[in-house]
Amino acid sequence: MSTDPEEPAPRRGRDWRGLFVDLAPLRTSPEFARLWAGSSVAQIGAQLTIVAVGLHIYELTRSTFAVSLVALWALGPMIVAGLVGGVLVDSFDRRRVALLTAIVAWTSIGTMTLIAFLGVSTTWPYYLLAAVNAASATIIGAARGAILPRLLSPQLLPAAAALNGITMGLAVTVGPALAGLLVAGVGFSWTYLVDAVLFSAAFLGILSLPPMVPAGAARAPVLASIAQSLSFLRRAPNVRATFVFDLIAMTLGTPRVVFPAAGALVLGGEAVTVGILTASFAVGSLLSSLLSGPLGRVRRQGRAVTLAIGAFGIFTALFGVVLLVTGAVVGPGGPDGVVMPALVLAGLALAGTGASDNVSAVFRTTILQAAAPDDVRGRMQGLFYVVVAGGPRVGDLVAGAAATLIALWAPALIGGILIAAIMAVLLRTWHGFQRYDALHPVP
Incomplete structure (x- = not known):
């Protein structure tokens, strides 16, 4: 992810160390x-x-x-x-x-x-x-x-x-x-x-923290308070976009339910392969965090979210391509017959999904924390966790249905293409979110 050339933010270092995670918060x-x-x-x-x-x-x-x-x-x-x-x-x-x-x-x-x-x-x-x-x-x-x-x-x-x-x-x-x-x-x-x-x-x-009373804390009834937060969300297009964009990615790009079948019927290796595929996503996420130094210099964070989710869709589709080609050309593996080149390519594709998803999460979290006023920040964080909890589970249902009705490769390939296409459209149409400026955060 790169910054827009016309609006560079100050760098804290110009050598290779600037690539690594910024430890300044610590x-x-x-x-x-x-x-x-x-x-x-x-x-x-x-x-x-x-x-x-x-x-x-x-x-x-x-x-x-x-x-x-x-x-x-x-x-x-x-x-x-x-x-x-x-x-x-x-x-x-x-x-x-x-x-x-x-x-x-x-x-x-x-x-x-x-x-x-x-x-x-x-x-x-x-x-x-x-x-x-x-x-x-x-x-x-x-x-x-x-x-x-x-x-x-x-x-x-x-x-x-x-x-x-x-x-x-x-x-x-x-x-x-x-x-x-x-x-x-x-x-x-x-x-x-x-x-x-x-x-x-x-x-x-937690014990080391000072008291953290929210600004303008109002103890309205629970339902009224939730209604107030939803009303704020309707008036906050940038905050709302962080939820909508993530739901698109998680609903259409969660092919983890096909991992067991992929290990048993396509890539071979069964449970070991499932573990490798799952770990690949986590490793990609971890590596992108370790190399996150440049992310702190990005000002157009809404645009960065859109591009990161688009990349997530492309990597997800590549995983689907690996399953499609392996099943059609190479033939299935088995418990002892792992199709190693396909497994390596699938792992790399999933590492890419983990990395791009993490980049998106960095900017979505930052926008939510910086743009939401303090008096509604807790409720926005609560809604964030509702999206995080619900989105992948809906995605599991969509992926399971697609795999059952079409083929094992369908959830990743079709879902990934749809994600990339939708992000390309939103990049051209959701103008306010694409112009979101980290130096002047507005909800």
Whole structure:
């Protein structure tokens, strides 16, 4: 992603070091540094438990459908938590909201650890506790997103978003791998206990924060407050665009549901291939965060979002091309017959989707935090998490239907082409968002 040549922003360095992630937020704000460090450790534990719960449910039921219910049980509470949690974040001291919610999350993890040690084999407590944990994480995320602009200047928000991208990239890469090793080595109960210990790091960052009472906090009834936030969204085209553009990408470009079939029927390698494909996306996201130095110099951040999502569509389509060509020309692989060139190309395409998605997320997060006024920032962050939670799940349904009705390659190839085409149209028609200026943020 490059800056527009007619509007360069000041550079902090002109050598190769300018390519790497900007660490200025960590140096400038000790509070942000502690919050980021604590969140980074806690996120690894969170990903560990997400994987461990799925494995645990499968061991108890031997049903893939039962495993899918973990996400289904969590979706409703996450949406409610995003809406109601945003109201809480805009009505009360944000530090206190984050702290109390973290206590709820830690209690749910501790309870899950306890019942696992007691050998409880009924599945509903695990579903319930996983849903409570997911809802708590949504509120904590909304609070943290509303807190960051109070800790950092607008110019440092892209760098902070990139640092958070590193957090998620490491968590998604390390957490599942650690979960597999721990479950195989010491069992589910000790794995949950490791998450409980890791999650305690989140408290260190939250406790170090000063009070964070939102500007002009108004404690209206919940429904009225949600209605106010939706009314603001109707009057805020740039903020609204961050949601709309992301929904387009996630609804049409989420082919992860075809990974198991791709590993079994096309690329070969089965579960190992699924792990490689999943990790490729995370590695691309992590690398783009590590090389995010130039992103802080981009002023036309709306245009950058559009181009990044367009690139996401192209890489998604390339993954579909790999599946199409491999299936039609090379023929299927098997458990021991991996089509290695195709797997490498598929991994590179998915790394590209992860990188471009992360670049889009950096700028969408920055626009949301900088342009939304402080008195509605928590509710906007809550809606952001509703979109993040709901979009990929809708995308899973779309991809599953396309794969079933057309072919395995269809969700990625057709969806990717549609995303790129839609972004090309929006680049020419959504003029206000394309002109959004990071130095003069307006909602």
